[in-house]
Structure formats: C-alpha cells, structure tokens
Amino acid sequence: MIPISKPIIKNEEKKALLKVLESGILAQGNEVKKLEQYFSKICGSKYAIAVNNGTSALHTALHSIGIKKGDEIITTPFTFVATANSVLMVGAKPIFVDIDEKTFNIDPKKIEAKITKKTKAILVVNLYGQPCDYDEILKIAEKNNLLVIEDAAQSIGAIYKNKMSGNLADISCFSFYATKNIMSGEGGMITTNDETYSNKAKLFRHHGQDEKTKYFYADLGYNYRMMDLQAAIAYVQLQRLKSITKKRQLNAQKYNKAFNKINGLITPSCDKNSTHVYHQYTLRITKDYPLTREEFINYLNKNNIQTNIYYPAPLFNFPHLSSNNYKISDFPVTNQMTKEVVSIPVHPSLTSSEVSFITNTIINSSKL
Numbered sequence: 154m155i156p157i158s159k160p161i162i163k164n165e166e167k168k169a170l171l172k173v174l175e176s177g178i179l180a181q182g183n184e185v186k187k188l189e190q191y192f193s194k195i196c197g198s199k200y201a202i203a204v205n206n207g208t209s210a211l212h213t214a215l216h217s218i219g220i221k222k223g224d225e226i227i228t229t230p231f232t233f234v235a236t237a238n239s240v241l242m243v244g245a246k247p248i249f250v251d252i253d254e255k256t257f258n259i260d261p262k263k264i265e266a267k268i269t270k271k272t273k274a275i276l277v278v279n280l281y282g283q284p285c286d287y288d289e290i291l292k293i294a295e296k297n298n299l300l301v302i303e304d305a306a307q308s309i310g311a312i313y314k315n316k317m318s319g320n321l322a323d324i325s326c327f328s329f330y331a332t333k334n335i336m337s338g339e340g341g342m343i344t345t346n347d348e349t350y351s352n353k354a355k356l357f358r359h360h361g362q363d364e365k366t367k368y369f370y371a372d373l374g375y376n377y378r379m380m381d382l383q384a385a386i387a388y389v390q391l392q393r394l395k396s397i398t399k400k401r402q403l404n405a406q407k408y409n410k411a412f413n414k415i416n417g418l419i420t421p422s423c424d425k426n427s428t429h430v431y432h433q434y435t436l437r438i439t440k441d442y443p444l445t446r447e448e449f450i451n452y453l454n455k456n457n458i459q460t461n462i463y464y465p466a467p468l469f470n471f472p473h474l475s476s477n478n479y480k481i482s483d484f485p486v487t488n489q490m491t492k493e494v495v496s497i498p499v500h501p502s503l504t505s506s507e508v509s510f511i512t513n514t515i516i517n518s519s520k521l
C-alpha cells in the first residue's frame with residue numbers, strides 16, 4: 154500500500170535522539186530552547202514557545218490572548234476537531250462560518266454576519282497547507298476590534314504575500330504530530346510578535362511557573378511542556394523544510410497537470426497571493442465524474458493506494474459543538490465539500506514511479 158503519509162526518520166534524527174538520551178536531560182531543556190530560536194527565525198516572528206502538541210498550542214494561545222468564558226470565537230467547521238475544541242477548553246463558544254470552495258478556508262465574506270458583542274477573535278485554519286485570505290480577515294478584525302489566531306498546524310513553510318505562516322496573525326499555532334509536514338511524533342509550537350502573549354504562554358505550559366522561580370504560581374497552568382527528545386527530532390526535520398516542501402509542491406504540480414482536463418475531477422487551486430505547502434493534496438469528485446467518491450476510493454485502494462477524507466462531517470454535526478442551532482442552509486459549501494473531497498498521497502517520500510502510478514491509476518479510473 155502506498156501510504157497517505159509517512160514520517161521521515163533518517164540517521165540525523167537517530168543521532169540527535171541518542172545525543173539527548175546520553176545527556177541525561179530528556180524533558181524541557183536546551184534542545185527546546187534551540188528549536189524555539191530556530192523556529193522563530195524561520196517564521197520571522199519575535200517569539201516561539203514550544204509545547205507538547207498542537208492542541209495544547211491552541212489552548213495555550215487562546216488563554217494567552219485573554220479568551221474567557223462567555224466569549225465567542227469565529228472559526229471554520231471544516232477542520233480537525235482540535236481547532237474548535239480549543240475554544241471550548243477556555244470556556245468560549247465556537248461560532249462557525251462557511252468556507253470558500255476554491256481554497257476550503259473560511260470565507261471572509263461570511264464572517265461579519267456572525268459577529269456579535271461577545272465576539273473576541275477569529276480563529277482561522279490554513280487548511281491542507283494553504284494560507285487564508287489574511288488581507289480580508291485582518292481588515293474585518295481591525296474594523297471590529299477582534300484578534301486573529303492562525304491555526305497553522307498544516308501550513309508550516311507556507312507564504313502569504315512574502316510573509317511566512319506563523320507570522321500572519323496575532324498568534325499562531327503549529328503541530329508536529331507524526332503525519333504533519335515537520336514532525337516529532339507529538340509536538341507543538343506557538344509563535345507571536347507580542348511579548349505579553351509569549352510570557353503568558355510560557356507560564357501556561359509550566360503550571361503558571363516562571364522558568365526561574367519554581368513553586369510560585371502566577372496563574373492557572375498545565376503541564377504542556379515539550380521534551381528535549383521531541384525538540385531534537387523537530388530541529389533536524391526543520392532543517393529540511395525547504396527541500397521537503399519543494400518535493401510536495403513538485404508532486405502536486407505533476408498531479409495538477411495530469412488531472413486538469415479530466416471531467417468531473419477538480420484539482421486544488423492555489424491562490425495567487427500565497428504558496429501552498431500541500432500537507433494534503435485534495436481532489437473533489439463531483440457529480441460529473443464517472444465514479445462516485447466511494448467507488449473512486451475503492452478503486453484506488455484496490456490498486457494499493459491509500460486515500461483519506463479530510464473531513465467527512467462539519468464540526469457542528471457533533472453534539473458537543475452543536476449548541477448554536479446551526480442551520481444547514483448556512484453552510485452550503487462546507488456540506489458539499491464534506492461529500493466531495495478525497496486526499497491522495499503527496500508526501501515527499503513518494504518515488505517518481507509511485508507518483509506516476511498514482512497518476513495513471515486515477516486517469517484510468519476516469520475512463521471506467
């Protein structure tokens with residue numbers, strides 16, 4: 154089976170891990186600091202704060218910018234559940250807005266209708282690795298005095314108008330989960346240019362303790378620290394960011410070229426203002442395709458190609474996120490996308506013959 158994702162683990166990772174093991178310091182230490190410095194340099198942000206996963210990065214970010222019980226946070230229903238769960242974790246309420254069918258990201262034109270007196274922030278996701286329309290989103294935020302949080306879990310290395318993902322909003326969150334473009338098994342990072350947010354995040358990940366004054370608790374906090382073991386892996390991976398991103402983009406270009414003219418199959422579009430880092434390469438199987446999405450997936454699986462649906466249902470479908478009486482008619486695009494999308498392998502470990510095989514298999518499926 155050609156897998157949909159594959160973590161890259163080379164000798165550099167093994168050597169880096171062994172060095173940490175032999176140092177005797179496994180938990181948060183100098184490796185974490187080194188990763189934070191490198192990460193903020195790459196993103197062009199002043200501060201980077203490492204945590205143990207992307208979900209805790211989101212929870213920490215929302216706490217650090219002051220989101221509290223009763224606040225409303227505008228976000229997308231077409232994302233991994235962690236995005237919206239983090240809003241619940243600080244006692245606030247996610248308010249969902251429909252997406253744009255070209256980018257799969259939140260539709261800025263539909264945001265203002267959902268702003269109320271309780272709205273404090275807009276939490277956007279750069280889905281599949283493509284930045285949102287930040288010019289429009291930041292304009293709306295400024296006009297309505299809202300903060301913007303960037304869920305960059307899928308967009309490490311992406312660029313929007315000469316700015317790196319991680320430096321596109323008031324605060325940004327990354328994940329280094331095993332399937333992400335840069336991974337450490339589990340791991341997360343917060344970036345910001347605001348010193349106050351950065352200080353609050355550092356306290357929050359460490360039970361409210363300053364790194365220097367132990368057993369004095371300035372605030373409620375959690376144990377969200379990253380291990381030096383994780384940081385050492387992520388640091389090695391990050392050095393390959395440019396080359397692995399280029400490989401993903403190259404694979405995507407091959408697919409785009411091959412599938413462009415196939416009737417009923419829609420290839421991902423890349424907005425002219427940004428680069429797409431193809432965490433996922435996501436096709437749409439529309440009514441005009443000779444196969445249904447299910448038949449398409451079965452055909453690929455029969456040919457040993459793994460696929461996945463990101464995401465099969467809008468988040469407001471789930472009981473713990475459905476409190477706002479969402480009208481299905483408010484989300485025509487999200488609903489359609491949950492029925493049409495399917496992601497195919499695009500990761501940098503694919504050989505060119507695997508890419509050709511996947512391409513040919515899909516071309517064959519269009520002739521069934």
Ligand SMILES: *Cc1c(COP(=O)(O)O)cnc(C)c1O
Nearest residue numbers: 206207208233235236306328330
């Ligand atoms: C992976 C992911 C997260 C959560 O990250 P974890 O490290 O798995 O906790 C959050 N948001 C999005 C969009 C993701 O893809």
